[in-house]
Amino acid sequence: MNTKRWIALVVAAAVLGISLVINSAFAFLQGGFSESVEELIGTTQTGLSETVVEDGDFNSRVAVLNVDGVIQDTGDAASFFGTTGYNHSFFMEQLENIKEDGSVKAVVLAVNSPGGGVVESAEIYDKITEIQEETGIPFYVSMGAIAASGGYYIAAPAEKIFVNEETLTGSIGVIMQSVNYGELAERYGVDFVTIKSGPYKDIMSPTRDMTEDERALLQEMLDDSYESFVDVIEEGRGMTEEEVKAVADGRIMNGRQAVEANLADGFGYEEDVIEQIKTDFDLGNAQVFQYGNDQGWGSLLSMKVNSFFGNDLETQMISKLLTEFSSPRMMYLYGDK
Structure with a gap:
């Protein structure tokens, strides 16, 4: 291993160690400072800040929720290493706040994502349907450059x-x-030495070929999740199983094809969708807002760490290894995460 690689590994290990120390310190100090910080920045009762997009009636509001990036729960480590993208726990917190906030009369869900984890996608779906059933709040979706799979x-x-x-x-x-x-x-x-308690314990091992029995077991799991996906579209879009499966073969399509296949209702940018939901539900004077994630010093430090260590390919690869799950998992995902 050359000198550059050794330096990169030492730097990565040091950054990981620093992140653990700082996260622990923040957790310890947060209790003492949280109340004073909330007074300064102005947050909701759940700790979410709000940014007004369009001024209007505070008692009749439209919330804009953003899903930007791969839908997966990466935990705290990934946020430290500087990835500003989708934050699953933060998004679920927004949905819970929507449910409890009586001033919210409609939601625009802005999706720009290739999909993500089966579990995380299902969790979002379940929460949205729960909100719809318990509060009657309508959801309109504005799809951006990509809104595929999950x-x-x-x-x-x-x-x-x-x-x-x-x-x-x-x-x-x-x-x-x-x-x-x-x-x-x-x-x-x-040479890889594996000691296991059963024949399938190392299924999908990267060190050997998969057996036909193992492939059949995994295929059964994927087929079950696929059927759940089809059911979700049947119910949400009012389509038959046959209609859904005619296009549910993994194919990617553009917006025009999606409208033709009844997977979408029309064309418009985010601002058009906001105006449409206000018109459809008589919310012409509604305030439009979106939530902010006040990550504080942790977010600032993450930016500084990335700036200090640079964005060279080797550093990015090491960061990716340190912050992503290594185990194979089922994904509603288009492309490479």
Whole structure:
């Protein structure tokens, strides 16, 4: 290993150690400072800040919720290493606040995501349907550049879905992937020793070929999740199983094709969707707002760490290894996360 690689590894280990120390310190200090911080920045009762997009009646409001990036729960480590994207716990907190806030009369869900985890997508779907059933709050979806797979899954229960003509959507299905580097390791004389309690304990191991029995077991799991995906679209879009499965083969489509396939209702940008939901539900004077995530010093430090260590490819690769899950998992996902 050359000097540059050793330096990169030492730096990555140091950053990880610093993040653990700082996260612990913030957790300890947060209790003492939280009340004074809330007084300064102005937050909701749940600790979420709000930004007014359009001024209007505070007692009759439209909330804009953003899903931007891969839908997965990456935990605190990823946020420290500087990734400003989708934050699952933060988004679920927004949905819970929508449910409890009587001033919110409608929601625009702005989706720009290739999808993500099966579990996280289902959790969002369940929460949206819960809000609809218990409060009657309507949801309209504004799809951005991409709203595919899990990005479509969470949009399906909305009263209306709007796309741009060139939006990439669809990709209805489930995927599970792993890498097999067993032959490469053998070529370099690397021997893997595995001790397991049952024949399937190391299923999808990257060090050996998959057996037909193992493939059948995994295929059954994926098929079950696929059927759940189809059911979600049937219910949300009022389509038959046959109509859904005609386009639910993993294919990607643009906005025009999505409207033709009844997977979307019309065309429009986010501002158009906001005006449409205000018109449809007599909310012409409604205040439009969105939530903010006040991550405070942790977020600032994350930015500084990235600035200090740079964005070279090797650092990015090490950061990716340190912050992402390594185990294969089922995903409603289009493309490579």
